[in-house]
Amino acid sequence: MENRIKLFTWKDPYDTAGTEALFVAAMRDNCAFHYAHCPEYRAILDHFDFRPDMLRTTADLARLPVLPTLYFKSHKLFSVPESRMLIKATSSGTRGKKSVIGFELGGLWSGFHMVWRILRYHHFLSPVPTNYLILGYQPHKSNQTAVAKTATGYTYITPAIHREYALKYKEGGYQVDFDGLIKTLERYSRSRFPTRFMGFPAYTYFLMEELERRGLRYPLPKNSKIFLGGGWKQFYREKVDKETFYAKAWDRFAIPEEHVYESFGAVEHPIYYADCKYHHFHVPVYSRVIIRDVRTLEPVPNGTMGLVNLLTPMLNAVPVLSIMTDDLGILHDGDTCPCGVKSPWLEIIGRVGMADIKTCAAGADDLRKGAGL
Structure with a gap:
């Protein structure tokens, strides 16, 4: 996981342009780890005919099957034994259901460096x-x-x-x-x-x-x-x-x-997004954001509203590489913010209602079938 170490110790926490190849490599490593160690996640990728070695370029990130946050509230997907999880955290709960996310030593180490660098930057x-x-x-x-x-x-x-x-x-x-x-x-x-x-x-x-x-x-x-x-x-x-x-x-x-x-942030995506002095959430090097059409789930151009898809290679304990939130958002080009940070920034518009995320629910059904659950 040398690529993950390089990514989470990158000097400039907002140099997304300079870390594109490194981010893809870290995602490929992370995907391969979960594919090898989490049978349920492997079944999901197999269902969509996706293999870790298909992650070669930034464009390939959008092809990685997404897991709705709702899926984690109903299923535990672990890639390491719970005994190796130094910390476990849960979401606040949706209708009594909570996501359970674990942090292994490498994930905690990565998280510490991320938080320290962002706190120092701001x-x-x-x-x-x-x-x-x-x-x-x-x-x-x-x-x-x-x-x-x-x-x-x-x-x-x-x-x-x-x-x-x-x-x-x-x-x-x-x-x-x-x-x-x-x-x-x-x-x-x-x-x-x-x-x-x-x-x-x-x-x-x-x-x-x-x-x-x-x-x-x-x-x-x-x-x-x-x-x-x-x-x-x-x-x-x-x-x-x-x-x-x-x-x-x-x-x-x-x-x-x-x-x-x-x-x-989200428990299923433990990345720290801190706003700049203009109150914009610039995307740090540790993650990428894809905005997807609410109906088709296809990626949309920057400046277009859609569902927020968050990606990170932070954790080996749980396959949270690519998760779909129930947030509506817009990804803006970095140069539209006068603060000087060139990384794209995420605008959160609000949450969609349960009746409005049928595409996510349908996607979760497909994932369950693919995993044999």
Whole structure:
């Protein structure tokens, strides 16, 4: 897996143009590994008459059979024994079903280098002690979701003075503790050290609305920041536009727009997409994005809306080389963003409803038949 090592240690995390051949080689290696070690995945590729050695050029990436995220919620596809998975994470769940993704040593090593390089590129690493307000889940042994692990994990990129969680585990479940958050905010606002918010945009926004309802403002120390991830989930109906969110962040916390950051990812695609100063998700070297027509699943040109297909050779534990999300998005040419990064950037439009992803469901049926499941 030398090609994977080279890819995940590439100096410039957004040099997609300079890593095209390396990315294809790493994908070919990864596909060959899963073909040899995961009988179910091999059956899927055989069903579509696809072999790992067919991955020769960038154009071939679109020919690799895609696995819908819904498929992982119903089936476990492992290419290494579970005993070799150092970490396992689950999705937040769709109708009670969750994807289970494992990380072997090489996958964790790759993930560490990816996160470190992107954090350094965006100047998120800091030696300054920091207070954390985590608008997400308090760690608990019953919660193995990726969003819970990452929200806490990112509090280690600075020396953490204190961590306060919005969702606390009580009486066998999670409960939102806005009163505890507000008391902590009052204390943080008097600190000489900055505050960093981590977690769901919905709960962050609900906290700001609660402060507004109570007539409270807590201007936070200079260099305080808001990091958002995980999407709006079940609160998509309450989702507000970014300008409204930024205005409230300034009004309630004195945090300017340039200190509000967002990330994008999925448990089935554990790649870190961090937005630039213009709030665009540039594609890092560790992944590629294909936008596919909702009806035909054929790739569409940049600038055209369709279903988001994400590719990466990161993991040997689970065959997540090419996954189809239920997100609608547009891939834009990199030079359309004034930030200077030349990598294409992904615009997420929203999620399609269950009734609107019949093509994905049909594809999943084909995969099941091909795998003999």
